[in-house]
Amino acid sequence: MKKLKEKLRISLNGIYPEHEINSLFYMVMEHLTGLTRQQLLFNSGLSLNSDQFDTFCIIVDRLNRKEPIQYILGEGEFYGLRFKLAPGVLIPRGETEELVELIIKDYTGQSPKVLDIGSGSGCIPVVLKKHLPMGEVYSCDISSTALEIAQANSTLNQTEITFFEYDILSAKSIPYSLFDVIVSNPPYVTEKEKEHMESLVLEHEPHLALFVPDNDPLLFYRAILQKAELLLKKGGAIYFEINEAYGCEVESLFNSYGFFAELYADIQGKPRFAKGVYQ
Ligand code: GLN
Numbered sequence: 001m002k003k004l005k006e007k008l009r010i011s012l013n014g015i016y017p018e019h020e021i022n023s024l025f026y027m028v029m030e031h032l033t034g035l036t037r038q039q040l041l042f043n044s045g046l047s048l049n050s051d052q053f054d055t056f057c058i059i060v061d062r063l064n065r066k067e068p069i070q071y072i073l074g075e076g077e078f079y080g081l082r083f084k085l086a087p088g089v090l091i092p093r094g095e096t097e098e099l100v101e102l103i104i105k106d107y108t109g110q111s112p113k114v115l116d117i118g119s120g121s122g123c124i125p126v127v128l129k130k131h132l133p134m135g136e137v138y139s140c141d142i143s144s145t146a147l148e149i150a151q152a153n154s155t156l157n158q159t160e161i162t163f164f165e166y167d168i169l170s171a172k173s174i175p176y177s178l179f180d181v182i183v184s185n186p187p188y189v190t191e192k193e194k195e196h197m198e199s200l201v202l203e204h205e206p207h208l209a210l211f212v213p214d215n216d217p218l219l220f221y222r223a224i225l226q227k228a229e230l231l232l233k234k235g236g237a238i239y240f241e242i243n244e245a246y247g248c249e250v251e252s253l254f255n256s257y258g259f260f261a262e263l264y265a266d267i268q269g270k271p272r273f274a275k276g277v278y279q
């Protein structure tokens with residue numbers, strides 16, 4: 001274990017900070033051995049067989065080339081559940097856990113009909129169905145690759161969700177209605193923000209899921225709000241993850257479509273979520 005950790009540390013020195021190398025080490029070892037982190041900590045004398053060691057070396061090499069660990073291992077964690085992940089879907093973020101938390105808090109014990117727009121890995125609909133089991137959850141995405149992964153994650157986590165292919169920017173209407181909740185974490189990073197982004201994200205994650213044009217950063221929110229009247233019940237609510245730079249703009253957009261809006265800060269104190277209640 002000690003030697004393996006040292007190998008990883010030397011290879012990733014200067015690429016990842018020390019504490020991240022440590023957690024990467026345990027993620028890799030958990031994946032290779034099937035042991036939990038706890039078991040690994042009690043097993044400091046553990047060694048890998050030659051196949052495992054070869055895989056370890058390949059993983060270290062890919063980490064060294066700044067590939068996200070979740071894509072290398074083909075999985076990641078979100079809200080305590082395991083998700084299959086591949087380059088066709090965004091890696092679930094910590095802030096999105098806060099988004100689902102808002103909804104879970106508002107609807108615990110109830111049976112809301114929920115529509116998630118932009119399934120990606122399926123992390124939002126799967127967690128919502130798991131925590132609001134009496135609810136009915138629908139989720140759509142423009143990407144058939146994403147829908148396949150999302151469906152696999154729904155199966156993996158034993159949830160029943162209705163997935164369908166749909167482009168929210170199209171003129172077509174959604175074949176379902178009377179929702180209590182619409183949730184979306186749409187693309188919201190502007191092109192001009194690209195220069196501040198890490199290559200880890202830029203070179204590996206799907207741009208389709210991340211970027212909006214500089215001259216229309218609210219594109220997806222507007223598209224959703226335009227259709228919301230036909231989709232939501234009166235008193236229903238929309239929950240968005242947003243770009244911290246556009247809180248006020250999203251709030252006014254909500255207001256202009258007849259919603260009462262509120263902004264919520266993420267754990268870092270940045271306005272990251274907006275909730276609108278349809279009057
Ligand atoms: N929060 C994500 C990031 O920092 C962006 C997610 C999104 O565009 N919806 O990359």
